Amino acid sequence: MGKKEVGTTITQHILSKQRENSEATGAFTILLNELVVAAKVISREVNKAGLVDILGATGTINVQNEEVQKLDLFANRIIIERLQHIGQLCCMCSEENADIIEIPARYPKGNYVVVFDPLDGSSNIDVNISIGTIFGIYKRPDCAPETEPLLGDILQPGMKQVAAGYFIYGSSTVMIYTTGNGSGVHGFTLYPSVGEFLLSHEDIKIPERGKIYSVNEGNYTYWDEKTRAMVDYFKTKDADTGRPYTSRYVGSLVADFHRNLLKGGIFMYPADKKDPKKPSGKLRLMVEANPLAFVVREAGGYASDGNGPILEIDPKELHQRTPLYIGSKKDVELAEAFISGKKNELCA
Numbered sequence: 478m479g480k481k482e483v484g485t486t487i488t489q490h491i492l493s494k495q496r497e498n499s500e501a502t503g504a505f506t507i508l509l510n511e512l513v514v515a516a517k518v519i520s521r522e523v524n525k526a527g528l529v530d531i532l533g534a535t536g537t538i539n540v541q542n543e544e545v546q547k548l549d550l551f552a553n554r555i556i557i558e559r560l561q562h563i564g565q566l567c568c569m570c571s572e573e574n575a576d577i578i579e580i581p582a583r584y585p586k587g588n589y590v591v592v593f594d595p596l597d598g599s600s601n602i603d604v605n606i607s608i609g610t611i612f613g614i615y616k617r618p619d620c621a622p623e624t625e626p627l628l629g630d631i632l633q634p635g636m637k638q639v640a641a642g643y644f645i646y647g648s649s650t651v652m653i654y655t656t657g658n659g660s661g662v663h664g665f666t667l668y669p670s671v672g673e674f675l676l677s678h679e680d681i682k683i684p685e686r687g688k689i690y691s692v693n694e695g696n697y698t699y700w701d702e703k704t705r706a707m708v709d710y711f712k713t714k715d716a717d718t719g720r721p722y723t724s725r726y727v728g729s730l731v732a733d734f735h736r737n738l739l740k741g742g743i744f745m746y747p748a749d750k751k752d753p754k755k756p757s758g759k760l761r762l763m764v765e766a767n768p769l770a771f772v773v774r775e776a777g778g779y780a781s782d783g784n785g786p787i788l789e790i791d792p793k794e795l796h797q798r799t800p801l802y803i804g805s806k807k808d809v810e811l812a813e814a815f816i817s818g819k820k821n822e823l824c825a
């Protein structure tokens with residue numbers, strides 16, 4: 478038998494999973510496929526960012542009070558356009574939109590809800606550091622598709638996701654996704670000349686303990702004593718526990734998370750006192766923390782806000798922020814023990 482001309486495509490993979498589930502209607506497959514199309518278009522634009530006059534800020538400020546760059550707006554528009562017409566969604570939530578994104582009346586509606594960060598880490602676009610698209614998918618709770626979308630359709634705890642993942646636009650474009658429930662976390666790499674995502678990382682498992690800690694230590698001065706003690710712990714020499722860990726932080730959540738998922742380690746964005754309006758740190762629960770928490774749990778890792786699982790938080794607002802500790806299970810449990818004040822139980 479010769480080598481296969483082209484490996485397993487993402488479409489083949491999703492369809493084979495659909496066949497394993499006797500209740501599957503194909504709606505979810507259509508939805509994921511459209512997301513993949515959107516990501517291919519975004520990937521193409523990201524790749525030519527240095528070539529065309531698309532860099533720089535538009536001067537617009539998003540709902541988080543941050544400067545929005547042109548590619549963020551482009552990615553946001555593409556995802557909304559690709560998903561709104563497929564008839565499977567009741568509404569969407571994006572980091573770039575202050576409110577629920579409703580499905581225009583001219584399109585049929587469905588029972589899925591998609592939350593996304595269209596282009597995470599976008600301050601890194603013009604310096605060629607990897608950026609990404611993060612997504613989470615939920616089922617609408619108990620409502621007929623014809624009824625108006627409600628905030629409660631989106632404000633569900635992360636553990637209710639039926640799928641989550643991300644696309645990373647880096648040295649190659651990679652899609653990572655899981656449908657939870659033991660289905661595994663799978664990675665696909667975009668083969669540009671064929672235009673398909675091909676299975677490249679099957680059933681990813683994150684090491685139980687890593688050797689990397691990722692945090693913006695420039696915020697040290699804004700952290701409380703527990704947070705400082707925790708980061709100091711990872712930096713302190715101790716042969717028995719493999720410390721000091723090495724530090725890796727590029728400031729693009731998808732990139733930092735992806736590296737740690739494959740190699741093991743912990744990513745942290747603790748609460749800080751930098752901005753009184755953001756006492757819970759910088760990252761958003763719905764569009765950043767929850768999808769990655771769902772992925773990491775399926776890969777055998779853990780995500781915590783310092784006091785408990787991210788996936789169990791009952792969200793109160795679309796753009797709620799949360800401290801985030803995510804990655805290898807043992808490392809995150811250790812960080813949680815420091816932050817919650819139970820450290821002696823774990824680091825005796």
Ligand code: AHM
Pocket residue numbers: 543572594596597598599600693728729730731759
């Ligand atoms: P963004 O969604 O506006 O791009 O912000 C989120 C990004 C994450 O990708 C990254 O982990 C974090 O902000 C970096 O923040 P900082 O520069 O404060 O370290």
Ligand code: MG
Pocket residue numbers: 572594596597598765
């Ligand atoms: Mg983001």
